[in-house]
Amino acid sequence: MLRIGGITPYSATDYPGCFAAVIFCQGCPWRCAYCHNPHLLSASAPPSIAWEEVTQFLGRRQGLLDAVVFSGGEPTLQAGLGDAARAVRALGFKVGLHTAAMYPDRLRELLPLFDWVGMDVKAPFADYPQVTGVPGSGAKALTSARMILDSGAEYELRTTVHSALLSLDALAAMAHELAALGVQRYVLQEFRQLGCRERLPPTQPNYLDCDEVERLGRQFSEFLVRRA
Ligand code: SF4
Numbered sequence: 001m002l003r004i005g006g007i008t009p010y011s012a013t014d015y016p017g018c019f020a021a022v023i024f025c026q027g028c029p030w031r032c033a034y035c036h037n038p039h040l041l042s043a044s045a046p047p048s049i050a051w052e053e054v055t056q057f058l059g060r061r062q063g064l065l066d067a068v069v070f071s072g073g074e075p076t077l078q079a080g081l082g083d084a085a086r087a088v089r090a091l092g093f094k095v096g097l098h099t100a101a102m103y104p105d106r107l108r109e110l111l112p113l114f115d116w117v118g119m120d121v122k123a124p125f126a127d128y129p130q131v132t133g134v135p136g137s138g139a140k141a142l143t144s145a146r147m148i149l150d151s152g153a154e155y156e157l158r159t160t161v162h163s164a165l166l167s168l169d170a171l172a173a174m175a176h177e178l179a180a181l182g183v184q185r186y187v188l189q190e191f192r193q194l195g196c197r198e199r200l201p202p203t204q205p206n207y208l209d210c211d212e213v214e215r216l217g218r219q220f221s222e223f224l225v226r227r228a
Contacts, residue, residue, distance in 0.1 A: 001051040001080040001087075003027065005040040005073060009057070010065070015096040015116055016156065018066035023054060025081070028074040030100060031133040031197075032122065034162055038197040040073035051084065058091050067115070069096035076103045076110060085113040101144030102137060108147055116154040119145060123159075123166060124174045131165055149182050158187035158226070163204035168212045179219035186220045188213065190228035 003026035008014075014022050027043030028035075035041065058068060068088045075081050076099055085095050094115045101107055101119045111117070121141065122131040128138030148155050157178060161171065171188070178186055191203045208225050217223035 002078055002084045003043075003045070003047045004049045004051065004054060005037075005045065006048055007054060007057070009061075011069075014069045014071065014098070014118075015067045015094070018094060018096075019064075020067040020069050020094075020096060021058065021061065021065055022069045022071050023084075025070060025072045025075040025078055027077045028072055028100070029077070029134065030074070030102065030137065032131050033165065033196075033198040033200055034160055034191055035197040036192065036195040037073060038195075041197075043077060051080075055087060055091070058088065058093065062092055065093060067094035067096055069098060069118075071098035074100055074102060076101075076106045082110055082113055085110070089113070099144075100132075100141065101148070102140050104140055104143040104147060107144050111147065111151045111153055114153065116156075117148055118156045118158060119148055121145065121157050121159045121174065121178065124170055124177060127170065145178075145181060145183075156185050156187055157183050158189055160189045160191055161203075161208060162191040162200060163207045164201050168210065172212060172216050175216035175219055184220055185222040186217075187224045187226050189226040192228040 004023055005026040006024040008022040011020050011022050014020050024040055026040055026045055028041050075097060088095050096116045097114045098118045122128050125138035125142045128141060129135050188208055
């Protein structure tokens, strides 16, 4: 049903306010230098866990977990995501999605199946290829971001920040773009080296502890710097 590269049986940080299991879906066509799950990027890698094992595990967690989050890789890459989300809901869990939102047409069909969506925003939309390595990626992400906001779904938009990949000016421009779209909940996440796909130079220490970040955060009703 789904090609699954791994599962985290218990997390208090992947779905706001919920204890959740996280299912890591195999495959992603983008190549962000800071990707923490390079083993999940190949769409043709054999699954490490069968879907049936996952549903059996979740059956044993009914009443103990609030939610199940589909993460990746890129979950919306796989045609089986919708049926998997329905199966999880039928077991009585809330259903969450972590996505880079690169397939707006699929996302349109999938959004009604999810209670909460965490969308990664990589850069100012015009500068996306500098992070993803894929021409045109920003236009797709922008379409998806609008769709999430229009859907009325619970959401969080968040950006992983490495000082060599996103200048403070770029961060300010991105925050301005998002605020203009009507984004209310926005998170900046400090870059973590552990498990990173490429060897990047060290990010500047305390890069996000500055007046510029405090100012850009004031544009959102909910704003947070998530520490590494
Ligand atoms: S979109 Fe996500 S999974 Fe894909 S390469 Fe970027 S960080 Fe990794």
